[in-house]
Amino acid sequence: MSPDFLNLIEVILNGLMAGIMYALVALGFVLIFKASGIFNYAQGVMALFAALTLVGFQTGQVPFAHLINAIFGTNVHHWGDGMNTFLAILLTMGVMILFAWLVERFVLKHLVNQEPIILFMATIGLAFFMEGFGDLMWGADIKNMDVGLPSGGSFWWEDVTKTWAAEGAEYYGMYIDVLDVWAAGIAILLVIALTLFSQYTKTGRALRAVADDHQAALTVGISLRSIWVVVWSIAGFVALVAGIMWGSKSGVQFSLSLIALKALPVLILGGFTSIPGAIIGGLIIGVGEKLFEYTIGGMIGGATENWFAYVLALFFLMFRPQGLFGERIIERV
Amino acid sequence: MSASADRAAKIGDTMLEVKDITLSFGGVKALTDISFDIKEGEIRAIIGPNGAGKSSMLNVISGFYHPQQGEVWFNGKKRGPMKPYQVARQGIARTFQNIALFKGMSTLDNLMTGRMTQMKTNLFWQAIWKGPAEKEELEHRERVEHIIDFLGIQAIRKTPVGRLPYGMQKRVELGRALAAEAKLLLLDEPMAGMNLEEKEDMCRFVLDVNDEFGTTIALIEHDMGVVMDLSDRVVVLDYGQKLADGTPDEVRSNQAVIDAYLGVSHD
Amino acid sequence: MFYREAGDFKTSYASDQQTFPIKLDRYFVWGVLAIAFLVIPFVINDYWEKSVLVPFLVWAMAALGLNILTGYCGQVSLGTGGFMAVGAYACYKLMVAFPEMNMFLVVILAGLITAMVGIAFGLPSLRIKGFYLAVATLAAQFFLVWLFNKVPWFYNYSASGQISAPERTVFDIAVTGPNAPPWATYLFCLILVVVFAYVARNLTRGRTGRSWMAIRDMDIAAEIIGVPPLQAKLSAFAISSFYIGMSGAMFFAIYLGSAEPTEAFGIDKSFLVLFMVIVGGLGSILGSFLGAAFMILIPVLLKNIMVGVLGWPADLAAHIEFLLIGALIMIFLIAEPHGLAQLWRVTKEKLRLWPFPH
Numbered sequence: 004m005s006p007d008f009l010n011l012i013e014v015i016l017n018g019l020m021a022g023i024m025y026a027l028v029a030l031g032f033v034l035i036f037k038a039s040g041i042f043n044y045a046q047g048v049m050a051l052f053a054a055l056t057l058v059g060f061q062t063g064q065v066p067f068a069h070l071i072n073a074i075f076g077t078n079v080h081h082w083g084d085g086m087n088t089f090l091a092i093l094l095t096m097g098v099m100i101l102f103a104w105l106v107e108r109f110v111l112k113h114l115v116n117q118e119p120i121i122l123f124m125a126t127i128g129l130a131f132f133m134e135g136f137g138d139l140m141w142g143a144d145i146k147n148m149d150v151g152l153p154s155g156g157s158f159w160w161e162d163v164t165k166t167w168a169a170e171g172a173e174y175y176g177m178y179i180d181v182l183d184v185w186a187a188g189i190a191i192l193l194v195i196a197l198t199l200f201s202q203y204t205k206t207g208r209a210l211r212a213v214a215d216d217h218q219a220a221l222t223v224g225i226s227l228r229s230i231w232v233v234v235w236s237i238a239g240f241v242a243l244v245a246g247i248m249w250g251s252k253s254g255v256q257f258s259l260s261l262i263a264l265k266a267l268p269v270l271i272l273g274g275f276t277s278i279p280g281a282i283i284g285g286l287i288i289g290v291g292e293k294l295f296e297y298t299i300g301g302m303i304g305g306a307t308e309n310w311f312a313y314v315l316a317l318f319f320l321m322f323r324p325q326g327l328f329g330e331r332i333i334e335r336v
Numbered sequence: 337m338s339a340s341a342d343r344a345a346k347i348g349d350t351m352l353e354v355k356d357i358t359l360s361f362g363g364v365k366a367l368t369d370i371s372f373d374i375k376e377g378e379i380r381a382i383i384g385p386n387g388a389g390k391s392s393m394l395n396v397i398s399g400f401y402h403p404q405q406g407e408v409w410f411n412g413k414k415r416g417p418m419k420p421y422q423v424a425r426q427g428i429a430r431t432f433q434n435i436a437l438f439k440g441m442s443t444l445d446n447l448m449t450g451r452m453t454q455m456k457t458n459l460f461w462q463a464i465w466k467g468p469a470e471k472e473e474l475e476h477r478e479r480v481e482h483i484i485d486f487l488g489i490q491a492i493r494k495t496p497v498g499r500l501p502y503g504m505q506k507r508v509e510l511g512r513a514l515a516a517e518a519k520l521l522l523l524d525e526p527m528a529g530m531n532l533e534e535k536e537d538m539c540r541f542v543l544d545v546n547d548e549f550g551t552t553i554a555l556i557e558h559d560m561g562v563v564m565d566l567s568d569r570v571v572v573l574d575y576g577q578k579l580a581d582g583t584p585d586e587v588r589s590n591q592a593v594i595d596a597y598l599g600v601s602h603d
Numbered sequence: 604m605f606y607r608e609a610g611d612f613k614t615s616y617a618s619d620q621q622t623f624p625i626k627l628d629r630y631f632v633w634g635v636l637a638i639a640f641l642v643i644p645f646v647i648n649d650y651w652e653k654s655v656l657v658p659f660l661v662w663a664m665a666a667l668g669l670n671i672l673t674g675y676c677g678q679v680s681l682g683t684g685g686f687m688a689v690g691a692y693a694c695y696k697l698m699v700a701f702p703e704m705n706m707f708l709v710v711i712l713a714g715l716i717t718a719m720v721g722i723a724f725g726l727p728s729l730r731i732k733g734f735y736l737a738v739a740t741l742a743a744q745f746f747l748v749w750l751f752n753k754v755p756w757f758y759n760y761s762a763s764g765q766i767s768a769p770e771r772t773v774f775d776i777a778v779t780g781p782n783a784p785p786w787a788t789y790l791f792c793l794i795l796v797v798v799f800a801y802v803a804r805n806l807t808r809g810r811t812g813r814s815w816m817a818i819r820d821m822d823i824a825a826e827i828i829g830v831p832p833l834q835a836k837l838s839a840f841a842i843s844s845f846y847i848g849m850s851g852a853m854f855f856a857i858y859l860g861s862a863e864p865t866e867a868f869g870i871d872k873s874f875l876v877l878f879m880v881i882v883g884g885l886g887s888i889l890g891s892f893l894g895a896a897f898m899i900l901i902p903v904l905l906k907n908i909m910v911g912v913l914g915w916p917a918d919l920a921a922h923i924e925f926l927l928i929g930a931l932i933m934i935f936l937i938a939e940p941h942g943l944a945q946l947w948r949v950t951k952e953k954l955r956l957w958p959f960p961h
Binding site for chain 3 (some may be wrong): 042069070073110113114117119120121123125126127128129130131132133134135136138139143155233264267270271303304305307308310313314316320321324328
Binding site (some may be wrong): 398399400419420421423424425429430432436437438439440441445448449450452453455459462463464465469470472473474477478479512516557601 | 616617620659747802805806808809810811813814816817819820821823824827828830831832838859886
């Protein structure tokens with residue numbers, strides 16, 4: 004095989020890996036949208052917040068240290084050496100569940116029956132709130148996330164692919180980040196777990212019932228409010244996983260919350276209600292933007308990843324407004 | 337006898353004709369080979385059990401659904417493929433089964449929107465307001481005020497329609513359709529969900545509109561008493577097919593219609 | 604008791620249809636305008652110009668624009684920042700190409716250019732709705748900002764990639780550049796905003812406004828009763844972009860003086876304007892002003908209290924500001940989805956009855 008062709012494969016592979024990361028965030032959107040019809044813009048910030056909290060617990064930061072210092076003139080920052088990673092993850096999950104409960108109690112409960120677009124804007128408000136709150140609690144500096152996942156290029160893969168090149172060609176093997184492979188594996192496990200959960204547990208069934216028809220679900224005695232808490236907790240869990248993955252990859256920082264924006268075109272492609280759609284949409288966007296940047300991006304100034312996904316989604320919408328897996332919309336009066 | 341002779345004299349030539357309309361969604365046939373006509377000045381009822389395809393038929397006439405087969409003739413001309421708003425401009429106004437008012441707007445604005453098809457000033461004059469735009473606005477306001485008087489809804493002129501009770505909303509919706517001063521008025525279950533008094537009011541309005549303005553009316557209604565009293569001719573649909581077509585009396589005695597409504601005994 | 608409409612009879616439809624049907628309201632508005640035009644220019648200083656009045660006017664213009672699109676026509680847009688960038692760059696290119704041109708004309712032309720770009724990005728709205736459309740407008744936001752970053756023609760090949768406003772005049776009085784006096788920049792913005800607020804009011808109360816609201820409230824029914832959706836939606840996009848483009852031009856030329864696209868016209872600006880519209884009141888001209896004032900004044904106030912009075916570090920204050928703004932948005936959506944404008948209306952209704960509530 005020629006090096007050019009191998010390079011192309013490398014681009015596609017890396018696109019697939021990036022796509023899985025997008026899908027991971029999109030998954031959280033789909034869960035909440037299915038269960039409550041809310042388009043949760045705050046999903047990205049939830050990932051950031053979860054990552055911040057996890058790192059905070061791990062390294063033993065004092066929450067709100069900045070604020071305490073400003074008010075009392077003290078100088079606190081850490082309460083110890085931090086805690087075991089596993090324990091920290093459990094505690095963070097606890098925080099996310101608490102958060103889900105608070106959101107239901109103080110926001111969603113009061114917005115029942117509002118138009119979807121109002122709910123959407125409320126989640127934008129929620130995103131701002133959480134961003135301020137997360138920074139206030141843990142500080143806004145860039146943090147390192149280390150939960151023991153391996154990272155860096157895979158030498159084994161590099162050696163294997165080196166032998167694929169044609170005899171005598173200048174080719175040094177493909178680069179693939181081990182972390183990405185792990186992320187892919189974890190994402191697949193997550194999807195399997197979620198599918199099993201929704202198919203084979205009582206809560207899962209209730210969840211699907213609510214997704215299908217709120218009112219009918221209410222009449223058979225499903226508590227909408229507790230379902231929402233469950234859904235937001237699961238979305239919080241997905242956000243935690245996404246936060247760990249993205250955080251390990253590029254550090255825990257503000258830009259993490261912007262992956263929410265990247266997940267939007269993924270959802271447009273996959274449809275808002277389909278879990279497989281979210282995965283496939285993510286893969287298409289991931290591969291598409293990497294390929295576009297590799298082939299055309301260089302010619303027009305680069306950094307096309309900033310907008311490619313949205314423009315792709317836009318064109319896609321023009322021809323198939325219901326997404327890849329959505330049902331055809333028949334309008335009625 | 338003289339009353340019916342009066343009516344017969346009022347009814348003119350064919351205004352709208354649908355020919356062999358077939359409409360399907362995916363594999364589901366909503367309408368199969370439906371043909372009927374509506375004559376100028378008459379009140380034409382379309383009846384049939386739920387799911388018979390009545391509203392689909394109105395949607396075809398409004399240009400909202402495009403049938404796979406068949407033709408619509410209006411004013412003696414075959415209608416090409418048309419957008420709904422172009423149909424409205426030709427002079428067909430309508431109301432909807434589930435009230436489709438503009439909830440954020442006042443009664444007055446809803447009615448003024450009904451006159452949309454007749455307002456002409458361009459964006460520039462509208463931006464300046466003083467001059468042609470204001471003049472046009474006032475002219476149309478006056479026409480709309482006539483309709484408000486006619487329907488007796490003066491008191492709710494400035495109320496956002498979302499706050500009005502159901503019966504009032506139905507009345508405002510009729511007003512919005514009237515405001516268009518259309519030649520043909522399509523009413524989709526104008527009396528659904530009303531109490532007796534409201535129904536009587538609505539019947540009066542329908543008859544008055546037909547009498548005073550000479551507007552042709554096609555209406556869908558489930559209340560057979562109303563249908564038989566109001567309409568000149570009735571077309572009956574069932575499962576997307578035409579069962580019968582004729583005067584109320586003819587339809588009432590039609591065996592197929594009786595079977596469709598009362599069911600057939602299978603012994 | 605004092606604020607009431609009893610005895611204020613209307614004898615013609617014209618007087619019934621005017622913008623402020625109640626006499627006291629009319630006096631109040633004339634009073635505000637008189638102060639804005641005749642008093643403030645004489646007392647304005649640099650601080651008030653740069654931190655309060657000019658930004659308020661600039662963002663009020665943007666909020667008017669977005670309110671036309673989102674509040675009146677029901678099409679949510681997250682591309683405001685991108686359209687402001689179009690206005691800013693169009694303004695810059697015009698200023699450089701025609702140094703003699705009156706600045707009012709420059710800003711209006713920049714608005715017209717933005718309107719055309721707005722129409723192009725509004726085309727998808729004919730097929731897609733709701734937040735699908737919101738995502739589509741994100742394409743405008745990111746693509747436009749990228750474009751102004753990457754194509755050197757837009758910033759006249761300057762080494763820094765920035766654009767900066769040269770000194771330009773209105774009737775020989777400088778309104779841009781470092782030497783422009785505060786009263787001149789203020790009056791320049793004020794005139795534009797007042798004139799175009801009046802235009803917005805006219806458009807929204809007439810045929811066009813009703814076609815927008817009809818599309819917003821029930822698009823299918825609107826089309827069936829004769830509102831052409833293409834014309835209604837595209838005109839909303841065009842006019843909204845026109846306003847946003849003018850605001851972008853003012854933001855760059857008058858307020859910032861020099862700009863770099865990613866920093867000045869990022870997605871955060873889109874959200875800021877959206878918040879103004881929500882807080883102020885969707886579908887209300889007055890609301891656009893109230894929302895802009897609120898979102899401009901709150902940060903100034905918070906910063907003065909936390910940094911100035913309490914002596915907290917600026918970054919901490921910024922976090923708390925984020926948190927409070929997010930909370931305020933949610934509180935508004937829960938307690939008063941129609942925004943400050945609705946609160947104002949309710950207060951007026953109460954006032955009419957006061958002091959005899961029965």
